[in-house]
Amino acid sequence: MGLYMCNKTCVSIKMLKGKTALITGASRGIGKAIAIEFARNNADVIINYYNDKDEAEAAVDDVKKYGVKSMAVQADVSNFDEVKRMAAIIQKNFEKINILVNNAGIVKDRTLKKMTMQEWHAVINTNLNGVFHVTKAILPLMRDGGRIISISSIIGLYGNFGQCNYAAAKAGIIGFTKSLAKELGKKKITVNAVAPGFVKTSITKNMPLFRKKVINYMTPLKEEAEPEDIANVVAFLASDKARYVTGAVINVDGGLAF
């Protein structure tokens, strides 16, 4: 409940006042938590979604409770034509973007020996090519001083059994982030990545209990992250307070990866 519930008084703070943000895959999970945290900080928020229209519209309703503008825009981030259409809709309705969060992502876990071409390409197309497509299409709308934040993973830094496709895509995001930070610094646009550890969302819901217990045992903070733990760090990176942070990868993993 917490941040998603806003019955009578939605307390807002002003860290992102006057900013417009696009978050991909924001109908649920980490993306939705980021949308709510941005709205709480007074940003207008565009919710990109893939095929879950009802969830996306519910997220828009939650965001609007903070008195900011919001709309849901459908686009499969792995399809550049759909992404360009989304950018045109955004330009018409909001004119500019100050903050882009590349959050959309999927898993199709399998050992390399058993992994099909479809499982490899689906993950690379959504998790890595999606970041390229959306950033490329949105950059012309981005104002100087903008923020690009992509959700990587500690798996992209350290790898994981059964996740060659996911690890390759998430590691690719880190190389992309560091290179683009060098290209856009002169416009004062910062480009950063956040690498979550294990977060309570639908991606991890079906993980076997014994595996969850092992991960929690190995995590110094002894618990999984809530989506809001990731959203808080993303909101900081999106704010003026992080003006001198670029090309960084920030782990939000309870200490799991150090």
Ligand code: NAD
């Ligand atoms: P989730 O499944 O709850 O959310 C993923 C979102 O991405 C959904 O809204 C989904 O509709 C959207 N999406 C999927 N394919 C899409 C496409 N082609 N186009 C547009 N949107 C698409 O999972 P989550 O845990 O909230 O994941 C959010 C991000 O965080 C992902 O990039 C994921 O890899 C990353 N991440 C998650 C964890 C974790 O433990 N949950 C850890 C590290 C990184």
